[in-house]
Amino acid sequence: xxxxxxxxxxxxxxxxxxxxxxxxxxxxxxxxxxxxxxxxxxxxxxxxxxxxxxxxxxxxxxxxxxxxxxxxxxxxxxxxxxxxxxxxxxxxxxxxxxxxxxxxxxxxxxxxxxxxxxxxxxxxxxxxxxxxxxxxxxxxxxxxxxxxxxxxxxxxx
Amino acid sequence: xxxxxxxxxxxxxxxxxxxxxxxxxxxxxxxxxxxxxxxxxxxxxxxxxxxxxxxxxxxxxxxxxxxxxxxxxxxxxxxxxxxxxxxxxxxxxxxxxxxxxxxxxxxxxxxxxxxxxxxxxxxxxxxxxxxxxxxxxxxxxxxxxxxxxxxxxxxxxxxxxxxxxxxxxxxxxxxxxxxxxxxxxxxxxxxxxxxxxxxxxxxxxxxxxxxxxxxxxxxxxxxxxxxxxxxxxxxxxxxxxxxxxxxxxxxxxxxxxxxxxxxxxxxxxxxxxxxxxxxxxxxxxxxxxxxxxxxxxxxxxxxxxxxxxxxxxxxxxxxxxxxxxxxxxxxxxxxxxxxxxxxxxxxxxxxxxxxxxxxxxxxxxxxxxxxxxxxxxxxxxxxxxxxxxxxxxxxxxxxxxxxxxxxxxxxxxxxxxxxxxxxxxxxxxxxxxxxxxxxxxxxxxxxxxxxxxxxxxxxxxxxxxxxxxxxx
Numbered sequence: 001x002x003x004x005x006x007x008x009x010x011x012x013x014x015x016x017x018x019x020x021x022x023x024x025x026x027x028x029x030x031x032x033x034x035x036x037x038x039x040x041x042x043x044x045x046x047x048x049x050x051x052x053x054x055x056x057x058x059x060x061x062x063x064x065x066x067x068x069x070x071x072x073x074x075x076x077x078x079x080x081x082x083x084x085x086x087x088x089x090x091x092x093x094x095x096x097x098x099x100x101x102x103x104x105x106x107x108x109x110x111x112x113x114x115x116x117x118x119x120x121x122x123x124x125x126x127x128x129x130x131x132x133x134x135x136x137x138x139x140x141x142x143x144x145x146x147x148x149x150x151x152x153x154x155x156x157x
Numbered sequence: 158x159x160x161x162x163x164x165x166x167x168x169x170x171x172x173x174x175x176x177x178x179x180x181x182x183x184x185x186x187x188x189x190x191x192x193x194x195x196x197x198x199x200x201x202x203x204x205x206x207x208x209x210x211x212x213x214x215x216x217x218x219x220x221x222x223x224x225x226x227x228x229x230x231x232x233x234x235x236x237x238x239x240x241x242x243x244x245x246x247x248x249x250x251x252x253x254x255x256x257x258x259x260x261x262x263x264x265x266x267x268x269x270x271x272x273x274x275x276x277x278x279x280x281x282x283x284x285x286x287x288x289x290x291x292x293x294x295x296x297x298x299x300x301x302x303x304x305x306x307x308x309x310x311x312x313x314x315x316x317x318x319x320x321x322x323x324x325x326x327x328x329x330x331x332x333x334x335x336x337x338x339x340x341x342x343x344x345x346x347x348x349x350x351x352x353x354x355x356x357x358x359x360x361x362x363x364x365x366x367x368x369x370x371x372x373x374x375x376x377x378x379x380x381x382x383x384x385x386x387x388x389x390x391x392x393x394x395x396x397x398x399x400x401x402x403x404x405x406x407x408x409x410x411x412x413x414x415x416x417x418x419x420x421x422x423x424x425x426x427x428x429x430x431x432x433x434x435x436x437x438x439x440x441x442x443x444x445x446x447x448x449x450x451x452x453x454x455x456x457x458x459x460x461x462x463x464x465x466x467x468x469x470x471x472x473x474x475x476x477x478x479x480x481x482x483x484x485x486x487x488x489x490x491x492x493x494x495x496x497x498x499x500x501x502x503x504x505x506x507x508x509x510x511x512x513x514x515x516x517x518x519x520x521x522x523x524x525x526x527x528x529x530x531x532x533x534x535x536x537x538x539x540x541x542x543x544x545x546x547x548x549x550x551x552x553x554x555x556x557x558x559x560x561x562x563x564x565x566x567x568x569x570x571x572x573x574x575x576x577x578x579x580x581x582x583x584x585x586x587x588x589x590x591x592x593x594x595x596x597x598x599x600x601x602x603x604x605x606x607x608x609x610x611x612x613x614x615x616x617x618x619x620x621x622x623x624x625x626x627x628x629x
Binding site for chain 2: 054055056057059060061062063064065066067068069073074075077078079083084094096099100101102103134136149
């Protein structure tokens with residue numbers, strides 16, 4: 001990102017302002033096609049725009065357990081799961097194994113999926129004959145809160 | 158059976174004049190529950206109406222166990238011994254997933270009509286390419302992004318699209334009922350004429366959109382037993398003996414487009430009242446006034462059909478055709494405090510709902526209400542029906558609770574006199590002047606009305622505290 005050294009959007013000249021044309025440039029511009037949102041002025045950063053790439057396909061889940069500790073995902077954290085992202089080797093995913101949701105790192109070797117924990121005290125999950133492993137969604141973000149989420153925790157308040 | 162399909166290029170077929178799709182979620186409420194409870198996959202599952210009264214959604218396995226649509230819970234309770242899982246209706250969840258589904262479906266076509274919580278029409282007229290392939294892509298996306306199974310029916314008219322959806326669903330669920338290659342995604346517009354007629358001949362006339370069970374018998378008496386019979390019936394005679402609506406239905410079966418998006422031939426399963434505003438609306442109180450009117454209208458329709466609603470979806474959106482405007486589109490599904498057809502409760506719910514959705518600084522182009530979880534007024538017992546239906550008819554047209562506080566108070570007083578002090582505090586009192594969250598409304602409803610919702614799943618997608626737990 002860089003600022004253009006010249007104005008991009010001259011405002012229309014007003015008759016009574018003819019001697020003082022106004023040029024406005026108060027945005028940092030992305031290279032390429034100019035943003036149509038430029039005329040709207042600054043909008044406050046919206047975390048939804050940052051954390052939610054596909055709003056329809058995005059769900060949040062609460063983590064219970066410490067099997068992903070070394071990946072930075074701890075008990076009580078909230079994972080933002082995006083089902084529109086195609087699961088690939090090395091991604092952290094939410095999978096359904098034996099009817100239960102589990103968060104693990106996906107390993108795809110020679111087409112065989114395994115779910116790896118990020119904690120040495122947990123074994124890898126390898127589906128055996130007759131077992132099914134379904135990738136429910138890809139973990140796009142992990143939200144770690146250091147203060148209570150007041151008023152957001154529903155029943156507990 | 159590739160012979161069914163008209164060979165491309167075999168005959169100089171006209172480019173289709175129009176192509177409409179009906180996208181429909183399979184066993185929608187049950188499917189929504191399964192997204193967040195994967196252990197329910199492959200099991201017989203039903204969702205019960207408000208008050209756990211009767212089955213309003215059934216998994217295929219539950220259908221196989223013999224649970225009928227609308228069957229009272231006490232009648233199928235014994236099937237729990239055979240693995241039947243029954244859940245209370247979680248309308249907040251269904252409403253949110255519906256919203257996501259409609260948003261995804263709407264991105265596939267230039268025009269969309271949301272017909273009910275789990276169905277929408279898409280108008281592909283003028284869209285180049287193979288519409289059946291688009292239908293398949295849409296179905297795959299709903300499965301991948303939401304985990305919701307669906308079927309897509311396509312045809313030159315709404316009636317044929319609806320029929321195509323029936324074919325797609327039946328062929329998927331009951332192999333042998335229709336040709337297997339029509340399962341899941343079916344485009345009647347791509348069938349050769351005689352193949353289409355064979356299919357219509359295999360379809361009872363009651364399956365045609367707008368032909369209710371009531372006129373089915375009358376049609377049978379006229380020798381009209383199948384969809385093909387109806388297609389071939391004399392339109393003038395249909396109009397004379399039945400209605401102009403049925404005449405249009407017959408013409409639509411011939412591929413002549415008589416219904417546009419937003420036109421309906423018959424009663425709906427859900428009641429939707431919405432409007433595009435002539436001028437953008439920017440003020441909350443204007444929106445509340447509009448929503449109060451929509452809810453009143455919906456209540457009238459509800460009483461006319463002798464039905465009660467269990468929940469209400471309120472939605473609003475800015476115009477996507479004004480990209481220069483800040484865009485906002487949102488919806489919320491609120492459970493009602495017990496099945497009701499009461500204008501005041503519905504209007505109040507709509508007014509509260511829209512207040513939660515409204516964001517200042519937006520130019521709103523459309524808003525509306527949809528009533529869900531409809532059931533016959535008789536189903537909940539005489540006392541409930543009386544409570545809800547005894548209202549004077551003319552009340553509906555004059556309800557303006559937001560503006561006319563005096564009138565609202567008078568209504569509240571009247572209700573409280575009749576049903577006990579505090580009855581109507583449900584809406585206004587809970588949050589100390591702040592609008593209630595959906596979950597709180599549900600809890601208030603449970604507490605005050607003694608609602609039975611013993612099997613309610615969490616509001617996974619609409620309440621932070623109800624997030625799904627994933628094992629780490």
